[in-house]
Amino acid sequence: MTPTLGILGGGQLGLMLLQAAIDWNLRVHVLDPDADAPCRHLCTQFNTGSLTDYDTVYQFGQGVDVLTIEIERVNVDALEALEREGKRVYPQPAVIRVIQDKRLQKQFYRDNNLPTADFTLTDNRADAIRQISQNPALLPAFHKLGRDGYDGRGVQRIATAADADKAFDAPGVLEKAVDFEKELAVIVARNERGDVQTFPTVEMVFHPELNLVEYLFAPAEITTDIDRQAQAIARQTADAFGIVGLLAVELFLDKAGNVLINEVAPRPHNSGHHTIQANVTSQFEQHWRAILNYPLGNTDAYQPAAMLNLLGEDGHTGPARYEGLETLLTMPGVFPFFYGKAITKPFRKMGHVTVMDADMDTLRQKVSAVKTGIRVVT
Amino acid sequence: MTPTLGILGGGQLGLMLLQAAIDWNLRVHVLDPDADAPCRHLCTQFNTGSLTDYDTVYQFGQGVDVLTIEIERVNVDALEALEREGKRVYPQPAVIRVIQDKRLQKQFYRDNNLPTADFTLTDNRADAIRQISQNPALLPAFHKLGRDGYDGRGVQRIATAADADKAFDAPGVLEKAVDFEKELAVIVARNERGDVQTFPTVEMVFHPELNLVEYLFAPAEITTDIDRQAQAIARQTADAFGIVGLLAVELFLDKAGNVLINEVAPRPHNSGHHTIQANVTSQFEQHWRAILNYPLGNTDAYQPAAMLNLLGEDGHTGPARYEGLETLLTMPGVFPFFYGKAITKPFRKMGHVTVMDADMDTLRQKVSAVKTGIRVVT
Numbered sequence: 035m036t037p038t039l040g041i042l043g044g045g046q047l048g049l050m051l052l053q054a055a056i057d058w059n060l061r062v063h064v065l066d067p068d069a070d071a072p073c074r075h076l077c078t079q080f081n082t083g084s085l086t087d088y089d090t091v092y093q094f095g096q097g098v099d100v101l102t103i104e105i106e107r108v109n110v111d112a113l114e115a116l117e118r119e120g121k122r123v124y125p126q127p128a129v130i131r132v133i134q135d136k137r138l139q140k141q142f143y144r145d146n147n148l149p150t151a152d153f154t155l156t157d158n159r160a161d162a163i164r165q166i167s168q169n170p171a172l173l174p175a176f177h178k179l180g181r182d183g184y185d186g187r188g189v190q191r192i193a194t195a196a197d198a199d200k201a202f203d204a205p206g207v208l209e210k211a212v213d214f215e216k217e218l219a220v221i222v223a224r225n226e227r228g229d230v231q232t233f234p235t236v237e238m239v240f241h242p243e244l245n246l247v248e249y250l251f252a253p254a255e256i257t258t259d260i261d262r263q264a265q266a267i268a269r270q271t272a273d274a275f276g277i278v279g280l281l282a283v284e285l286f287l288d289k290a291g292n293v294l295i296n297e298v299a300p301r302p303h304n305s306g307h308h309t310i311q312a313n314v315t316s317q318f319e320q321h322w323r324a325i326l327n328y329p330l331g332n333t334d335a336y337q338p339a340a341m342l343n344l345l346g347e348d349g350h351t352g353p354a355r356y357e358g359l360e361t362l363l364t365m366p367g368v369f370p371f372f373y374g375k376a377i378t379k380p381f382r383k384m385g386h387v388t389v390m391d392a393d394m395d396t397l398r399q400k401v402s403a404v405k406t407g408i409r410v411v412t
Numbered sequence: 413m414t415p416t417l418g419i420l421g422g423g424q425l426g427l428m429l430l431q432a433a434i435d436w437n438l439r440v441h442v443l444d445p446d447a448d449a450p451c452r453h454l455c456t457q458f459n460t461g462s463l464t465d466y467d468t469v470y471q472f473g474q475g476v477d478v479l480t481i482e483i484e485r486v487n488v489d490a491l492e493a494l495e496r497e498g499k500r501v502y503p504q505p506a507v508i509r510v511i512q513d514k515r516l517q518k519q520f521y522r523d524n525n526l527p528t529a530d531f532t533l534t535d536n537r538a539d540a541i542r543q544i545s546q547n548p549a550l551l552p553a554f555h556k557l558g559r560d561g562y563d564g565r566g567v568q569r570i571a572t573a574a575d576a577d578k579a580f581d582a583p584g585v586l587e588k589a590v591d592f593e594k595e596l597a598v599i600v601a602r603n604e605r606g607d608v609q610t611f612p613t614v615e616m617v618f619h620p621e622l623n624l625v626e627y628l629f630a631p632a633e634i635t636t637d638i639d640r641q642a643q644a645i646a647r648q649t650a651d652a653f654g655i656v657g658l659l660a661v662e663l664f665l666d667k668a669g670n671v672l673i674n675e676v677a678p679r680p681h682n683s684g685h686h687t688i689q690a691n692v693t694s695q696f697e698q699h700w701r702a703i704l705n706y707p708l709g710n711t712d713a714y715q716p717a718a719m720l721n722l723l724g725e726d727g728h729t730g731p732a733r734y735e736g737l738e739t740l741l742t743m744p745g746v747f748p749f750f751y752g753k754a755i756t757k758p759f760r761k762m763g764h765v766t767v768m769d770a771d772m773d774t775l776r777q778k779v780s781a782v783k784t785g786i787r788v789v790t
Contacts, residue, residue, distance in 0.1 A: 049434065052434075052454075053431055053434045053435075056427065056430075056431045056454065057431075057747065057748070057749045057750070058748070058749075058750055059450075059750040059751065059752040059763075072437075075454075075455060075456045075457075076430075076434065076453075076454050077453060078453045079453075314744055314745055314768075323741065328738065328741050329738060329741045329742040331741070331744070332744035332745065334744070336714045336715065337714070360706060360707060363701065363706050363707045363709070364707040366692055366709070366710030366712070367692055367710065369435065370435070370436070371435045371436075372435070372436055372437040373437065374437035390692075
């Protein structure tokens, strides 16, 4: 008898986990604060409730055998209580606690000799201003809130000492800005017995203003040596955490050819959606394998792939409509995925499109055609 | 706003349709007589009720915009009433009516000059006996019940005139047995605007006693000429029916090199499960495309594939256990799919395994390893 699984969070990542769970007939309970969350109709049991409330998370955890997350902002105290009582909670609460707080996360890299941009911890705005003046070599830098930043919120660029008063008046980390050539990501899986398996390195192109992945290409166009570094760092990071589950490791390749950790997520990640179609094992199946302590799956790609996020068009708020969908569906190897969010808002992630082709040039042409071909409007 | 869809039947084919529907965030209602059917937790609305009861089917159809099936044994009168009232019912009730009855089906091939084994219609046992004695050239033959045969039930082999009294005492069809070299299948999709797209021809190896697909290989190992015939016949059959949706066309390749239609199914089919992983568009996505009148998807295969049905082990009846699953999960390109049936019975279809490999020999080795490696026991 397979265990009953629970997911904290019922958004698009949960949805894709549920889709992968169908193959193995897994029983999955989902908790989400939104009664209309994408997962609501597609799980064995859907519960509405806060992910950050101790009692709600604790009670939900009582009903399952193995508990996982699709979002980091969850009540870790409740997860630790469940873990103490013998529940399998993966990723482990201790890992989530470190990753939830960018200060602990950066300190973790330093403590474990994992390469990351230079930084200093700051207690509040006054402390940040003081440290900026004492340590101008850190500039230009980003000041990041320790907790509760997400998708570009909670990050402030400090270009010169004159910007110092833009720092957040809360515990944060001041991190030297990396003059990067490319942004890369490697998704790693690690199971209970310590087996580790990585997905091929991908290359992300972020939206210039939104701090959201705009395009992704897999594999990344990098040298074998850089690829080896990226893969090794991702493995070392997963081993350092001792994580059970997926760890998405976002990396900078700087202009001097160094690979540095930007940040990590202990769950399926936007940078692995293309693996549903493009790789032998998808990141979602791999997550189940890892937390069920099954053998990890082969991660080879069938073909090069790309991914575009479908963001709500600027100036459109209301019930969503997908302009250009029919044309998209005429293109071979183009796979739209809609998250089931009824309401679109400017730049809201409404879905994504995976694009595949055996030929990289054709792949790029298809990506351009998709980019201009579909719009999420009202 | 996409329409609300309904599926008559909540078994494994429905389950795989639901899995494909997640990508496009389709709202799907399901009707099944079994409150524990595989689809029960994975659709927008699950209804328990008979598929053959007029009122139940009619009422269910009222709640959706587009109605489809995953099994042919449904109340066609109710579907015709819904169609008359303007509901989109795909496949069309008239098509289901013909296919439900092997007599009408065979007559349809004859009327449309579609190649099929010689046959005669029989009214009852006495008539069958009389026709057998009058037409010994039809022997050896199969006597098939017109209606309600399924997976080997309702089929009786009549080798010689001495077997004539084994014929069913009900309307049937006496069909000359084909001395076949191979059994092939082609899945065709046709949308409302008449676009037609076929999947590559596959080769099926049936279990010697059970009349269930034991192995499937895609693509079939046949000459280009035979492949062209198979593909052309499948297209012609879909066009002759004017079907909207999928049509799975099972074919015999006889020892003289003729391709003959065996039977068809107006829905996703066991011979297309491998398309989930192996082809650009799966048969399940293709079915949604067809009945939503979207452009049909590209059906190219990434790699050769095989499929094995997971049948309940003989002598085991009770809660199912999958012996050897962990070993299976160590094999790259091996994809088990379990249908969520709690109870296993001898030879019950409990799931299937898709196997992929770029190399045909390695593919065959993997198939053998899977065949001996996993057992459905209690």
